[in-house]
Amino acid sequence: MDRLADNLNIERNISRAKTAAIRACHKLVFENDGDRNNRKRLREFTGFAFENNDEKQKKLDYAIKSLTLGDLNSICNILEIPNDANNKEDLVGVLCTRLTDLNLLTKDDEANDDENHSDEDNSDNDVNNDVENDDEGNDDVQKIVPESKKAPPKFVLTFKDVEDAVSTFNGRDNCSVEKWLEEFEETAILMGWNDVEKLIYGKRLLKDDALLFIKSEPMIKSWKILKNKLKKEYGQTINSAALHKMLTTRKKRKDETITQYLLEMRQIASRGYIEEDALIDYIIDGITDDEVNKTVLYGAKCMNDFKAKLKIYEKMKSKQYKDKRDYKEKNTKDTD
Incomplete structure (x- = not known):
């Protein structure tokens, strides 16, 4: 996918989204509120082209400072990204990662198109929708934003991709758990993983003693809990x-x-x-x-x-x- 408009669902969402949502999306992408041509510029957007990590970090810092959680949720709705992040920082990371490689936004357009049309038809009778005229040059278009159920998490990469990118941790070698966690979380930010994905992938990258230890620990239901238990068990003990x-x-x-x-x-x-x-x-x-x-x-x-x-x-x-x-x-x- 070369531009946002190449995705039929996103193209339709850009046409129908409320002005405030379009402005928020434009602000994330172009770092300004824009004007009557916001929708046109968003349709032609080809993705972020960060030359280094510093540029990406500046974008992340700007988005966290300039956009509210409501703005970010609206952007997720336009781009059809499941909002499974636990906090604002994680959500910004997911958005920037997906907008760096637009192919991460690609879905089975035809199947989703039929499904979305069906949902929108039903929403006219079952849901109170927000409707307003387009004040950005599309006065003949009504923007309908149904209160649909959140889509389930979608895993972008297979486990083999993750296995090649991150080393395993067995609790035996000289590798410190702090370094392993740092490496894992850097990859998680780059890939835009949510808490559930980090928990699943993190567990599957544990081997030998570390895996046996985690299996013996009850009630590990989040990545934060898993990380804290690993740090407590295998944290720095050498003087x-x-x-x-x-x-x-x-x-x-x-x-x-x-x-x-x-x-x-x-x-x-x-x-x-x-x-x-x-x-x-x-x-x-x-x-x-x-x-x-x-x-x-x-x-x-x-x-x-x-x-x-x-x-x-x-x-x-x-x-x-x-x-x-x-x-x-x-x-x-x-x-x-």
């Missing part, structure tokens, strides 16, 4: 002295790359609070090599700077290895 000892004794193995070693050390450090410059020192100390070769690794101001130095070091070591191999081969030939 700083033990953490520093783990970082001190961890050395780079011969069978692992520099990148693998770096990630392992960062994973250990994530179990508590370790200053970035201290972590860098631990990583350098864990590399078994002559100090003169490791000189290039010192002086990094941040982790990104240190990663760049590690790449230089890796190239240098690779060249040294190649030079030694060539030298050995040359000496072997000379001896022969």
Whole structure:
């Protein structure tokens, strides 16, 4: 779907929605109240094109500040998005995610079109509808907003999609539950999951000890409860002295790359609070090599700077290895 008007149900909703609802939708999309051409601009809208997370966060902050919960509910009705979010922030996240990829709004148009027409015909007799003239240039159109029942939650992605995007948590490995929860909730915001979806997907991503623990706990009926129980059971228990000892004794193995070693050390450090410059020192100390070769690794101001130095070091070591191999081969030939 290239624009909102390509969805027949949304096109009809844009034509019939009340002026206040259209204005709210226009405000979310274009960040202003607009004018008599609001409906036309909404029909032609092709989706948000955020270049980075900062742009998306600015949109989220603007919507939370500028729109009421009633405005957001009206927008959900226009876009036919089930409103299952528990709070305003979650609802804004769902709307921005769906409006970033308009295909997430796509439904079986013909089947829903017939169903919606039937509901609207019945609503003339059974429901008190809000009707008013279009004051945005469509004076010959009446906008009818029936008080229909909320649609059931619709899962956008399959579990396999989620499985590929988020790691599992088993309660055994060095992975901290705080980091896992942070990763999971970042994905949940990106995908626009509601509380029910987070609860279901969160449970299915638990393995081994963590899964057995949750199965033994009664009355877990929301994502918030599940998250709190996991944090209480598997939360940070290691003290700083033990953490520093783990970082001190961890050395780079011969069978692992520099990148693998770096990630392992960062994973250990994530179990508590370790200053970035201290972590860098631990990583350098864990590399078994002559100090003169490791000189290039010192002086990094941040982790990104240190990663760049590690790449230089890796190239240098690779060249040294190649030079030694060539030298050995040359000496072997000379001896022969």
